[in-house]
Amino acid sequence: MKNHHEEIIYRALRGQATPEEEKMLAKWYKESPEECSREIEAIHSIIDLTGMSGLTAAGSASRTNAKDVPVRKAAGRHRFAWFAAISSAAAIALAIVTGYISHELTYDSISSQMTSVEAPLGEHFIITLPDSSSVHLNSGARIEYPVVFRKDKREVYLTGEAMFDVVHDESKPFIVKTFASEVSVLGTKFDVEAYKENSIFTTTLLEGRVKVVNLSDPEHKGVILNPNDVIRIENGIMKMEKISGQDDICWTRGLIKIGGKTFDRIMRDFEKAFGVTIEIQRQQLPDISEVSGKIRVNDGVANALRILQRTADFRFRINDATNTITIY
Numbered sequence: 001m002k003n004h005h006e007e008i009i010y011r012a013l014r015g016q017a018t019p020e021e022e023k024m025l026a027k028w029y030k031e032s033p034e035e036c037s038r039e040i041e042a043i044h045s046i047i048d049l050t051g052m053s054g055l056t057a058a059g060s061a062s063r064t065n066a067k068d069v070p071v072r073k074a075a076g077r078h079r080f081a082w083f084a085a086i087s088s089a090a091a092i093a094l095a096i097v098t099g100y101i102s103h104e105l106t107y108d109s110i111s112s113q114m115t116s117v118e119a120p121l122g123e124h125f126i127i128t129l130p131d132s133s134s135v136h137l138n139s140g141a142r143i144e145y146p147v148v149f150r151k152d153k154r155e156v157y158l159t160g161e162a163m164f165d166v167v168h169d170e171s172k173p174f175i176v177k178t179f180a181s182e183v184s185v186l187g188t189k190f191d192v193e194a195y196k197e198n199s200i201f202t203t204t205l206l207e208g209r210v211k212v213v214n215l216s217d218p219e220h221k222g223v224i225l226n227p228n229d230v231i232r233i234e235n236g237i238m239k240m241e242k243i244s245g246q247d248d249i250c251w252t253r254g255l256i257k258i259g260g261k262t263f264d265r266i267m268r269d270f271e272k273a274f275g276v277t278i279e280i281q282r283q284q285l286p287d288i289s290e291v292s293g294k295i296r297v298n299d300g301v302a303n304a305l306r307i308l309q310r311t312a313d314f315r316f317r318i319n320d321a322t323n324t325i326t327i328y
Contacts, residue, residue, distance in 0.1 A: 009040055118142040119160075122275025124252070129156070133174065136163040136252050139272040160272075161193040163252050166208075180233045184211045184222075191249045198268060201233040204249055214238050250294055256304070259292035263312065267327065274301040280327045286312035301325065 008021045017025070029036040119125040119137040126136050130149050137143060141160025149155075154174045166174045168187025176183040178194035180201035188208025194201050203212050205225040214220040216236040223238060225231060232239045243249075250257055256269050263285040267278045274297070291311050295304045305316050305325070317326045 113147045114144050115147055116142060116144040120275070121272055124254075129154075131167050131169065131172070131174075133164065133166045135165075138162060138251055139275070158192055158194055160195060161191065161251070163189070163191045163249065165189045179215075181215055181231075182213045184213070185209070190225075195268075199234070203231045204243060205229050206249065212238075254297045255294040256297060257294050258288070258308070261288075263288050263308075263314075266308070270301055270304060270325075273297050274304070276301055276323050276325055278325045278327060282314070282328060286314040288312045 008017060008025050025036070117125060117127050117137065119139055119141050121140050123139055124137060126134060127143070128134055129145055130147065131154055133154075135143055135156075138161035141158070141162050143159075143162060144157040146155070149172065152172065154169075154172050155177060156175070157177045159178070164174075164176065164185075166185055166187050166189070170186055174185045174187070176185075176192050178192065178201060179196040180194060180199075181203070183190070183192055183203050185208065188210055189206045190208070190210055191204040191206070192202070203210065203225065205227055207227055210225050211222045212225060212231045213222040214233060214236070216233070220238075223231060223240065228243050230241045230243055232241070251273075256266075256273055258266055261269070264280060266288070267280060270276065271278050286308075288308060288311065291308065295307055297304075302318060308314075315328055317328070318324075319326070
């Protein structure tokens with residue numbers, strides 16, 4: 001390996017090293033800085049001696065020449081230029097090594113700096129990540145991600161619900177981390193819902209493929225989802241089901257799906273969508289098992305509750321001063 005390093009150092013001193021060789025030399029310097037510096041100085045000295053030998057021979061051959069003096073002066077200037085060039089080359093070689101390491105450390109430092117975006121209640125946000133992937137945040141959702149993604153993977157942290165449209169990059173897997181699971185993808189479109197306070201976790205795949213790992217089960221190896229697959233984690237147990245198509249994920253279009261949900265779950269959805277607080281003052285939740293369809297957010301929370309009242313027995317009271325709704 002040493003001979004290989006010597007060849008790379010020699011080319012670096014002559015300004016002929018490739019970017020890959022600079023990277024290898026920088027890696028060696030990072031692992032063994034003293035040894036690497038000694039090798040650079042040693043090869044630097046060899047080049048020095050080679051240059052001095054050539055210049056001295058030229059000077060000696062001119063000693064009996066009547067025009068000896070001008071030649072020696074010229075040789076002296078050449079020798080000075082040679083030493084300056086070699087010293088500069090050694091400095092450049094070390095600069096290549098330390099510069100590359102500095103760049104890597106700076107990159108690592110930047111990629112460890114996190115930023116976050118949170119969608120206020122009652123609003124949706126669409127953001128673009130550093131890799132140009134887009135994320136549509138549902139009301140109340142929060143995403144945390146690095147200013148620059150790492151070179152080996154792209155990781156984000158999600159609380160709430162978001163729709164992801166991920167740019168394909170096979171060399172950098174995209175990972176969505178939540179309280180319950182990690183969702184790994186290469187390039188795809190999917191929805192993730194993760195509310196720790198309500199123990200809600202759902203991943204719905206629309207395009208491509210994703211792998212979902214259950215964090216509550218250390219032995220779990222992950223489940224691969226295909227388009228229209230839905231994974232839910234309830235009480236630490238994964239459940240797989242199918243959806244009819246992308247129309248089931250309708251919140252991005254300002255709609256709330258009400259079919260197949262419990263009453264209290266729909267009230268949580270209303271809280272996020274309308275930016276209100278809903279208090280349920282009933283011992284028994286209304287039965288909405290026969291309810292289906294979607295509710296338009298732009299029509300307001302009062303209209304949404306009246307639609308539910310058509311099939312469920314409950315009353316509500318709205319306090320505009322406190323932005324609170326009481327279900328009784």
